[in-house]
Amino acid sequence: MTVTSTSVHRLPALLSRITGDEKHAPSAHSTLDVLWTLYDRVLNISPETVDDPARDRFLLSKGHGPAAYYAVLAAKGFIPEEWLDGVAGWDSPLGHHPDATLIPGVEIGSGSLGHGLGLAAGVALGLRAQGLPGRTFVLLGDAELDEGSNHEAIAYAAAARLPITAIVVDNQSATHGWPGGIAIRFPGWGVSLVNGRDHDEIEHALRIDDRPHLVVARTEPKWS
């Protein structure tokens, strides 16, 4: 693992401030390195440009276990670190599933699985129609692929050659698994298979601008 910024070392401390969502802990931590790499090396977005029409768009589709997301947003200055205390409390803008209207820099509210890919398709189409330069990224979980709505978006994105990069964090959490692998569920997509803990591998895959592109980021299994 290559560390390009000292502040990555602060993530564990930031994560530990978030309590009360232990149920989703494996889910939250499986996404940590992908999220960090996105915000640290790839996304053209900063706390100052969260409303810039030209910014890159990152959509967290799965919504579950957003602790890693919140920790990265705090580390990068999108939200105050104090927000990490008391997550999901009455006065907290951070819930166990994120609400985009409450959190600067968050593009969509999510939590119900299978919504992000369709939204990302629309975002990519909207940016293209307006000639805006931003790229569109969407992160899903392997279990989230159970939802049929994803497969509507997967097929259309390939047929329409949408400029969209989907990242599936695969911690083998789908109840019935994906025999044959996840990539074959994305026919017509460019595919990268990466170690979901290796920032260089993740970065390299995320810089590929296929239309559309799938990055399968494998992490340690949820049930080991």
Place this chain on the structure above:
Amino acid sequence: MRDVFVATTTALLEEDPRTALVLADISADAFAPALRRHPDRVLNVGIREQLMAGVGGGLALTGMRPILHSYAPFLVDRSYEQLKLDLGHQDVGAVLVSIGASYDASTGGRTHQSPGDVALFDTLGGWTVHVPGHRDEVPALLRAAAGHDGRVYIRLSTRENREPHPTMRPIGSGRGPLVLAVGPMLDPVLAATRDLDVTVVYTNTPRPLDAEGLRALAGDAVIVVEPYLAGTSAALVAEAMSGRSYRSLHLGVGRGELRRYGDPADHERAHGLDPAGLRESITRFLKV
């Protein structure tokens, strides 16, 4: 009405670069010229209605004004959670334009009918619902809807009144109890109540319900005739009339499945929404 919708939407795509149209195969032929002209803004996602709603939400997130269109049961019933989350929860809007209504597709059977669509929007709140009663009412409603960022549902039908009407104004000189006729229900209501002492009022915009207008026009009785599930507006009428003593009658499409085909007039008759059926229900109510 569908033809007018196609013509108006095609013009809007030409006039306003913010406008986008998302289809799920239905009416794709009618929009073929628009698709050729604006391939970046006329998007046919195939038979994928959940995706149609998601794409609509995504387009709106980038500042565009999406118009979504299909048969009501596919546009609304099937995509209900997408409408709730991909539009409402993201705090973005779209213009949804349906065809088929409650039983326009009478020969198609239950799968192609959506008598519950307006009730579903009532569970979400914040939606404007237009039910035009005549094709000439469609362009102004559609243009107004395309001009802002709210959530709007326009319910087109093959059933229509002989002529267009302004909304929330009494028709004729009746002075008796208020009969509020929604969209295409106006002509059957007028035929049913021709010689009855009632005040017939038309609306093509049942949501938001014009509570103030209703209170002003209603005496101590309110009859609502709507071309979707009977009683859909009952809670809103009760809210509008809160604190006042009144009687009410809510007529509309029944909840039971008929399991019959035939033509839309057969279904109107079966639901008591033809002039004879309406007259029977209304006179019985007035006699009590």
